[in-house]
Amino acid sequence: MLGRFVTVDGGEGAGKTTQIAFMRAYLERRGCRVMATREPGGTPLGEEIRALLLGHRHGGMTLTAETLLMFAARAEHVEQVIRPALAAGCWVLCDRFTDATYAYQGGGRGLSLERIAVLEEWVQGTLRPDLTLLLDLPVPTGLTRAGKRGPADRFEREEVEFFERARAVYLKRASHDPGRCRIVDASRPIEIVRTEVETVLAEWLERD
Ligand code: Z5A
DSSP states (O other): OOOEEEEEEESTTSSHHHHHHHHHHHHHHTTOOEEEEESSOSSHHHHHHHHHHHOGGGTTOOHHHHHHHHHHHHHHHIIIIIHHHHHTTOEEEEESOHHHIIIIIIIITOOOHHHHHHHHHHHHTTOOOSEEEEEEOOHHHHHHHHHTTSSOOTTTTSOHHHHHHHHHHHHHHHHHOTTTEEEEETTSOHHHHHHHHHHHHHHHHHHO
């Protein structure tokens, strides 16, 4: 069976982690080998970079440094984890990927999308997700969910407008690339979202 690169993206508290656990179980029941991972992170160095990116004491990080750190973690992740797993026939389920850079560093912080595209090309070459599930929900709903988890990290302390701009970029990218992206209404109850996500995966399994 072919490996597939599936990314799950979306705003704060959209339910990415929750749904990836269901997706993993579903695909394994269907006989797939699955590797679940996340960004920023996914490798020992990537997890250290994640701690720098999310850590409170780095509130003054420049946008250039933030973006390059995202891609430094991604470079490790792509070469050490994602490409080898795909080559071994695994379904790779990745909690956030480059759409998040376009949304947060591009939409949220105002970095030019052309600059992000240059880094994407450099770090990933031709690697792009086969399927991206965009878990979309109103920003206040997601922030309320995420807020119940504990102290806010460096991103979670941003203003609502920052997340609204990120959401707009996510939705624009997804609507311009319907072959890759599926927008899932993540404001609905967990089990409803799960059913829709599993239906999408079932369609992809049919393609193999
Ligand atoms: N970032 C970036 O700027 N640029 C990049 O290139 C990348 C990332 C890759 C960390 O990401 C930050 O990195 C992120 C963007 C930035 N910050 N922001 N914003 P992250 O993915 O680790 O952080 P996150 O977005 O804060 O993830 P999260 O809040 O953990 O959300 P989630 O995984 O989507 O949600 P969850 O943990 O599954 O669920 C959250 C809670 O909601 C939990 O209590 C669930 O039980 C509940 N939940 C889930 N689904 C539902 C439904 N359907 N109904 C009701 N309640 C639900």
